[in-house]
Amino acid sequence: xxxxxxxxxxxxxxxxxxxxxxxxxxxxxxxxxxxxxxxxxxxxxxxxxxxxxxxxxxxxxxxxxxxxxxxxxxxxxxxxxxxxxxxxxxxxxxxxxxxxxxxxxxxxxxxxxxxxxxxxxxxxxxxxxxxxxxxxxxxxxxxxxxxxxxxxxxxxxxxxxxxxxxxxxxxxxxxxxxxxxxxxxxxxxxxxxxxxxxxxxxxxxxxxxxxxxxxxxxxxxxxxxxxxxxxxxxxxxxxxxxxxxxxxxxxxxxxxxxxxxxxxxxxxxxxxxxxxxxxxxxxxxxxxxxx
Amino acid sequence: xxxxxxxxxxxxxxxxxxxxxxxxxxxxxxxxxxxxxxxxxxxxxxxxxxxxxxxxxxxxxxxxxxxxxxxxxxxxxxxxxxxxxxxxxxxxxxxxxxxxxxxxxxxxxxxxxxxxxxxxxxxxxxxxxxxxxxxxxxxxxxxxxxxxxxxxxxxxxxxxxxxxxxxxxxxxxxxxxxxxxxxxxxxxxxxxxxxxxxxxxxxxxxxxxxxxxxxxxxxxxxxxxxxxxxxxxxxxxxxxxxxxxxxxxxxxxxxxxxxxxxxxxxxxxxxxxxxxxxxxxxxxxxxxxxxxxxxxxxxxxxxxxxxxxxxxxxxxxxxxxxxxxxxx
Numbered sequence: 366x367x368x369x370x371x372x373x374x375x376x377x378x379x380x381x382x383x384x385x386x387x388x389x390x391x392x393x394x395x396x397x398x399x400x401x402x403x404x405x406x407x408x409x410x411x412x413x414x415x416x417x418x419x420x421x422x423x424x425x426x427x428x429x430x431x432x433x434x435x436x437x438x439x440x441x442x443x444x445x446x447x448x449x450x451x452x453x454x455x456x457x458x459x460x461x462x463x464x465x466x467x468x469x470x471x472x473x474x475x476x477x478x479x480x481x482x483x484x485x486x487x488x489x490x491x492x493x494x495x496x497x498x499x500x501x502x503x504x505x506x507x508x509x510x511x512x513x514x515x516x517x518x519x520x521x522x523x524x525x526x527x528x529x530x531x532x533x534x535x536x537x538x539x540x541x542x543x544x545x546x547x548x549x550x551x552x553x554x555x556x557x558x559x560x561x562x563x564x565x566x567x568x569x570x571x572x573x574x575x576x577x578x579x580x581x582x583x584x585x586x587x588x589x590x591x592x593x594x595x596x597x598x599x600x601x602x603x604x605x606x607x608x609x610x611x612x613x614x615x616x617x618x619x620x621x622x623x624x625x626x627x628x629x630x631x632x633x634x635x636x637x638x639x640x641x642x643x644x645x646x647x648x649x650x651x652x653x654x655x656x
Numbered sequence: 657x658x659x660x661x662x663x664x665x666x667x668x669x670x671x672x673x674x675x676x677x678x679x680x681x682x683x684x685x686x687x688x689x690x691x692x693x694x695x696x697x698x699x700x701x702x703x704x705x706x707x708x709x710x711x712x713x714x715x716x717x718x719x720x721x722x723x724x725x726x727x728x729x730x731x732x733x734x735x736x737x738x739x740x741x742x743x744x745x746x747x748x749x750x751x752x753x754x755x756x757x758x759x760x761x762x763x764x765x766x767x768x769x770x771x772x773x774x775x776x777x778x779x780x781x782x783x784x785x786x787x788x789x790x791x792x793x794x795x796x797x798x799x800x801x802x803x804x805x806x807x808x809x810x811x812x813x814x815x816x817x818x819x820x821x822x823x824x825x826x827x828x829x830x831x832x833x834x835x836x837x838x839x840x841x842x843x844x845x846x847x848x849x850x851x852x853x854x855x856x857x858x859x860x861x862x863x864x865x866x867x868x869x870x871x872x873x874x875x876x877x878x879x880x881x882x883x884x885x886x887x888x889x890x891x892x893x894x895x896x897x898x899x900x901x902x903x904x905x906x907x908x909x910x911x912x913x914x915x916x917x918x919x920x921x922x923x924x925x926x927x928x929x930x931x932x933x934x935x936x937x938x939x940x941x942x943x944x945x946x947x948x949x950x951x952x953x954x955x956x957x958x959x960x961x962x963x964x965x966x967x968x969x970x971x972x973x974x975x976x977x978x979x980x981x982x983x984x
């Protein structure tokens with residue numbers, strides 16, 4: 366077990382990608398989340414997974430309880446805006462009748478789930494039914510309207526034209542169906558971020574059973590942290606079943622060094638924000654949620 | 657912390673040596689240590705034997721085994737607790753019972769249930785370590801007011817169980833007129849009349865929250881130093897809630913989370929709402945305030961209302977500890 370103040374606790378860290386071409390065809394990077402849920406679903410480790418499914422407008426996600434692999438496929442790819450997956454956590458165990466729930470989410474959503482397991486104020490019978498929580502790396506999130514602003518105003522294309530968005534190499538990328546690639550410097554995107562993200566002290570989803578993200582590995586691959594006993598159990602079974610192709614994280618570029626650098630940057634910046642909030646007004650501060 | 661000291665008083669009364677200082681010890685961050693898990697089954701072994709008065713006591717304890725003290729031992733190992741029923745729907749007690757076999761484990765090993773109008777033939781509130789109070793207090797009803805005062809006198813720790821006792825909840829909307837006591841129209845959360853030590857909000861509070869708190873309370877009383885520190889850290893947020901006040905509703909989420917620029921649109925509030933009054937429009941919670949029953953579940957479930965890294969970072973070992981403690 367590695368314990369790192371910025372990267373959290375983890376039993377192993379690898380570069381990985383799915384061995385399933387169909388998954389990779391529509392995935393953001395290495396198809397880790399889709400592949401792991403698909404495997405867990407087929408093996409009966411989970412009965413269904415709460416994922417960011419398609420919504421009413423292009424790139425506007427809506428939480429969805431996927432109980433088939435086809436439904437998982439429909440939710441592939443990163444949408445870069447808020448999807449309240451945790452809002453379905455009780456619904457999944459009630460209306461959908463799932464006894465073993467999978468859920469994917471940002472670091473703050475992993476925090477919500479773990480707080481919910483320890484202090485289930487309004488989550489009757491939920492705590493013991495979280496079978497696999499996959500966390501995704503997250504520097505910050507955007508409201509949907511911010512994404513519209515970035516795509517339609519700054520990138521100057523319609524939301525309907527977009528086939529993929531990405532944040533990487535210091536830029537926000539928009540790919541259109543006609544093959545245009547628009548890149549925006551992150552300097553532009555910063556002001557559109559969700560304000561609540563600026564007090565977040567977790568970059569790599571320290572509380573996921575498994576957490577994953579593109580940072581640290583080459584294009585088409587993902588960095589994977591295996592953290593909990595449940596995570597380790599599912600991950601080893603999936604590896605044994607040949608679901609993933611992996612490389613030691615030490616052998617890929619840019620590797621954990623970049624992950625650590627970005628995690629340190631985020632957490633240091635947000636700690637400063639929390640300090641600034643304490644003296645925000647005149648002899649009056651803003652609330653600090655952490656006790 | 658006052659409560660912690662009082663718990664230690666009970667603890668010492670139970671004849672167990674306390675190694676920890678009286679102030680809650682800091683918990684090492686992100687230390688999913690195995691020791692708490694292992695310590696429980698080891699400690700539990702003698703207790704299991706002692707549950708059965710029919711079996712002659714054997715000499716596991718240093719005390720000389722006399723057949724006539726067999727009634728005393730099991731009681732002294734547990735804490736005493738009871739359920740005080742004010743104006744509520746009994747849903748909170750049902751939530752307690754919904755631990756099913758877990759409830760039997762709790763009663764077997766950790767708690768002597770001494771007062772409960774629904775289950776036990778005891779008419780007057782006895783002395784007890786912990787009183788779980790369900791429901792708000794009808795201030796137009798003399799007996800209710802007397803009973804809540806009596807509860808404060810007789811119980812060392814008063815726990816407000818459920819949202820009526822903590823925040824008023826649905827009883828906030830009462831206007832009287834119900835037969836056969838139509839004049840009963842004014843209801844207050846118990847914290848408006850007595851000092852409350854711990855809040856367990858929720859309509860109803862989930863069986864697992866009740867279970868977790870019971871196990872934490874037991875570890876606080878009977879565990880080793882590490883377990884005590886962990887249990888203290890776990891209970892701390894729930895002990896701080898009474899200081900915050902006796903009302904909560906969707907508006908608290910607006911005032912203290914969204915308006916403070918802290919909301920991250922995770923969805924926990926909507927999942928917690930028992931009346932489905934919260935939806936997410938473009939990623940942010942929208943409450944239909946006419947539907948809100950003022951239970952405070954959304955606010956308390958929110959990861960940005962109160963959040964302890966010390967506790968939540970250890971979620972895995974805490975859950976394992978609880979599972980181990982709940983093994984029959």
